[in-house]
Amino acid sequence: MTPTGDERAMKLYSFFRSSAAYRVRIALGVKGLAYECVATHLRRGEHRKPGYLALNPQGLVPVLDDDGVVVSQSLAILEYLEEAYPETPRLLPASPADRAQVRAMALAIACDVHPLNNLRVLEYLKSRMGQSDEATNLWYRHWIAEGFAALEQAIGKHTGDGRRCFGDTVTMADVCLVPQVYNARRFAVDLAPYPALVRVSESLESLPAFAKARPEAQPDAE
Ligand SMILES: N[C@@H](CCC(=O)N[C@@H](CS)C(=O)NCC(=O)O)C(=O)O
Numbered sequence: 570m571t572p573t574g575d576e577r578a579m580k581l582y583s584f585f586r587s588s589a590a591y592r593v594r595i596a597l598g599v600k601g602l603a604y605e606c607v608a609t610h611l612r613r614g615e616h617r618k619p620g621y622l623a624l625n626p627q628g629l630v631p632v633l634d635d636d637g638v639v640v641s642q643s644l645a646i647l648e649y650l651e652e653a654y655p656e657t658p659r660l661l662p663a664s665p666a667d668r669a670q671v672r673a674m675a676l677a678i679a680c681d682v683h684p685l686n687n688l689r690v691l692e693y694l695k696s697r698m699g700q701s702d703e704a705t706n707l708w709y710r711h712w713i714a715e716g717f718a719a720l721e722q723a724i725g726k727h728t729g730d731g732r733r734c735f736g737d738t739v740t741m742a743d744v745c746l747v748p749q750v751y752n753a754r755r756f757a758v759d760l761a762p763y764p765a766l767v768r769v770s771e772s773l774e775s776l777p778a779f780a781k782a783r784p785e786a787q788p789d790a791e
Contacts, residue, residue, distance in 0.1 A: 579604040582624065582632040584611045585787035588683055589643040590631035591748035594787075596647050598778030599739055600657035608789035611688065644679050647741055660741045671735045674723050674742035678749050682716035686752070706756065713753050714762075720746070721763045728765065732772035739773070747773050751784065 581597065581604050583590035597604050609615045609630050616628050625632045625641040632639060633646045635653065640646050651660055661668045684690065686709050694700040694708060720734075727735045734742035750770040753760065760767050773779050784790055 578636050580607050580634040581605070582607045582609045582621070582630055582634070583787070583789075584609050584616075584630050585784045585790040587611065587630050588687070588748035588752050589629070589679075591751070591782055591784065592643045592679075592744050593631045593633060593646050594782035595744045595747065595779055596650055596660060596741075598781050599660065599744070600650060600654060602650065602654060602657065606788055608787075610789065644675065644741075647675075647744065658739070660739065660744060662736065662738075662740065667735070670723075670727055671740045671742045674720060674727070674734050675740075675745040677716060677720060677723070678742075678745040682712055682749060683752075685712040709756050710758055713749075713756075713758050716749075717753070717760075717763045717766055721766050724765045724769055728769065731765065731768055734769055739776070739778075743769070743773050746770055747779055 579597075579602060581590065581593060583594065583606050585608070594606075609621060611630065615621060616625075616630055621632075622628055624634070624639055627641060629641065631643055631646065632641050633649070635649075638649070638653075640649050647660060650657075661671055691705050691709065694705050695702070700708070724734050729735070729737035733739060734746055746766070747770055750760070750767070774783070780786065
């Protein structure tokens with residue numbers, strides 16, 4: 570998507586396969602916010618170049634630049650979009666108790682599963698710790714299994730119609746779930762033990778905002 574006319578210029582520094590950037594692409598789509606995708610190739614090390622590090626000293630994607638408001642960390646970006654564009658579809662429910670439940674599910678993925686399984690951690694295990702592909706895959710699957718087992722229960726408790734993590738509208742929990750499921754499929758994880766989670770993810774994947782955000786649909790997809 571490209572900015573139009575008098576809208577504020579929004580840029581998302583993204584890599585097609587990044588789960589964290591995928592979350593933000595979904596949220597921007599759900600909220601109907603136009604943005605320019607600035608492809609930042611992780612395998613080519615574009616996120617470690619001085620220009621990018623000036624935007625985000627962590628050297629991670631995504632970064633959102635909303636007309637000069639530069640925000641890193643996908644969950645901080647989601648919260649920023651929620652507060653800066655209150656007229657757009659909400660990704661958090663109205664009551665504090667419901668918001669807390671949605672955030673708990675989103676954070677279970679973003680803080681407890683994804684950081685253990687992202688590229689730099691897997692590469693460190695292999696290159697610096699001398700672990701084999703087999704051991705690294707075991708590590709990956711272990712943390713997915715732990716996280717997804719708990720999420721399966723949380724979804725069972727909080728879903729309204731079996732098609733969303735919480736209630737019956739799209740929330741931040743859904744925005745975080747779909748990229749993590751995409752990632753798990755990429756690593757050939759058996760998802761059979763998590764039928765409720767898979768049902769929610771498959772239902773979400775068919776929504777236009779989710780379909781447009783998927784890695785294969787990105788301009789930098791390989
Ligand atoms: N907690 C961060 C995680 C960001 C992150 O780990 N990004 C990965 C891609 S999903 C990255 O940029 N990795 C670069 C690297 O591993 O060198 C967020 O939610 O934005």
